[in-house]
Amino acid sequence: MAFEIVPLLLFSLFLAIFIVFTVPLTGALVRLRANYNPKGLQLDPEDGVQPHTGPVITSFFVMLSRVRQLEVSNAWARATPAKAENGAAYVTIVSPTPDRLLSASSPAAKKAELHTMEMAGMVMKMRPIAGLDIPAGQPVALKPSGEHIMLIGLQQPLREGQSVTLTVSFEQAGARTVSVAVENAGAMSGMQR
Numbered sequence: 001m002a003f004e005i006v007p008l009l010l011f012s013l014f015l016a017i018f019i020v021f022t023v024p025l026t027g028a029l030v031r032l033r034a035n036y037n038p039k040g041l042q043l044d045p046e047d048g049v050q051p052h053t054g055p056v057i058t059s060f061f062v063m064l065s066r067v068r069q070l071e072v073s074n075a076w077a078r079a080t081p082a083k084a085e086n087g088a089a090y091v092t093i094v095s096p097t098p099d100r101l102l103s104a105s106s107p108a109a110k111k112a113e114l115h116t117m118e119m120a121g122m123v124m125k126m127r128p129i130a131g132l133d134i135p136a137g138q139p140v141a142l143k144p145s146g147e148h149i150m151l152i153g154l155q156q157p158l159r160e161g162q163s164v165t166l167t168v169s170f171e172q173a174g175a176r177t178v179s180v181a182v183e184n185a186g187a188m189s190g191m192q193r
């Protein structure tokens, strides 16, 4: 009995959210369109489509885009010396809900590992980490002085201006594939392109 109520509750919740987002948006869009179109909300005899169909569909997509998903942006890497076997890539991650970065892979390298930097005595050293927590709504930027994605066994050196493909996998959001822009060897951050 209790089990049968759960999907019903979830459905009601979804319906309520849908209505809350859709009704005011549709109203606003219909008014916008009415102002824009001198004929107002008349049926257009040529297309025979109800004039509110467009705004309803539009508001549905506007609503969908509000339910934001985890996003990976500003993916970049440093160019590597000619004989370097390894490189590092950085991304910025923002998620509306708590998540965890679990792994990465790239066709540009034999394997990719999640690393962090830490002081070992007097020197910064890097070590692999099992995952990286992504708190809700707070951007997490991987960077040269901290967490990074180590590209191990590069197929070829990373050259400035080039881009390589990187797939990052999350516990909840699944995999995201991004294009990593290769910046100069001393770059401290991506170019925000």
Ligand SMILES: [Cu+2]
Pocket: 088, 115, 116, 126, 127, 148, 149, 150
């Ligand atoms: Cu590393």
